[in-house]
Amino acid sequence: MPDDAPIILAAAGEPLMERQFAARIDSLAAAEEWIDLLTTRRHADSAYSFAVLHEGVPAGNVTVSGVERRHLTGWISYWTREEARGRGLATRACRAVAEFAFAELGLFRLELAHRLDNPASCRVATAAGFLTEGVERARLLYDGVRYDTETHARLATD
Numbered sequence: 001m002p003d004d005a006p007i008i009l010a011a012a013g014e015p016l017m018e019r020q021f022a023a024r025i026d027s028l029a030a031a032e033e034w035i036d037l038l039t040t041r042r043h044a045d046s047a048y049s050f051a052v053l054h055e056g057v058p059a060g061n062v063t064v065s066g067v068e069r070r071h072l073t074g075w076i077s078y079w080t081r082e083e084a085r086g087r088g089l090a091t092r093a094c095r096a097v098a099e100f101a102f103a104e105l106g107l108f109r110l111e112l113a114h115r116l117d118n119p120a121s122c123r124v125a126t127a128a129g130f131l132t133e134g135v136e137r138a139r140l141l142y143d144g145v146r147y148d149t150e151t152h153a154r155l156a157t158d
C-alpha cells in the first residue's frame with residue numbers, strides 16, 4: 001500500500017536489512033517508488049508481495065517473486081522488523097505465502113535461499129516446510145566478501 005512508505009523506509013534502515021531491497025531505500029520517495037514497483041510486478045504476474053502484520057501494523061514483508069509460468073516455479077523472500085522478530089511471524093507468513101502460491105497462483109515448486117551465516121532464515125524456511133537442497137559455494141559477493149548460500153524448496157505435493 002502507498003501508505004506503507006514510512007514503514008518501508010524505517011525498516012530499510014534496521015539491522016540485517018541492508019540486502020533486503022533490490023533498490024536503495026534512503027528516502028520516502030525511494031520507498032514510494034519501491035511500493036510502485038511491487039504493484040507493477042503484481043499486475044505483470046511476476047511477483048506478489050504481502051505485508052506481515054504485528055498487532056495490526058505492518059511489521060514485515062513476504063513475497064513470492066520470479067513467478068515462472070512455464071515450469072510453475074517461484075522464489076520466496078521475507079523480512080520482519082527488528083521489534084517484531086522472534087514471535088513466529090516470518091514462519092507463519094512464509095507458510096501462508098506458500099499456500100497462496102500453490103492454491104491461488106497454481107505454482108508447483110517454491111524456492112528460497114539464505115546465507116549460511118543467517119540461521120534465523122534457515123529456521124523460518126525449515127519450519128515453513130522448505131526442505132534443504134544443498135549449499136551453493138561462494139554464491140554471493142558483498143563488499144568484496146563471498147558468501148555460501150543454502151537453497152531450500154517446497155513442492156505443492158510436500
Ligand SMILES: CC(C)(COP(=O)(O)OP(=O)(O)OC[C@H]1O[C@@H](n2cnc3c(N)ncnc32)[C@H](O)[C@@H]1OP(=O)(O)O)[C@@H](O)C(=O)NCCC(=O)NCCS
Pocket residue numbers: 015016017020078079080081084085086087088089090091092113114115118119120121123124127
Ligand atoms: C530472518 C527473519 C525474517 C526471521 O524473522 P522472525 O519473524 O524473527 O522469524 P520467526 O520468529 O518466525 O522465527 C525465527 C527463528 O529463528 C531463530 N533464530 C533467531 N535468531 C537466531 C540466531 N541468531 N541463530 C539461530 N536461530 C535464530 C528463532 O529462535 C526462531 O526459530 P524457532 O522458531 O525454532 O525458535 C528476520 O530475522 C529478518 O527479517 N532478518 C533480516 C532479513 C533476512 O535475513 N531475511 C531473510 C533473507 S534469506
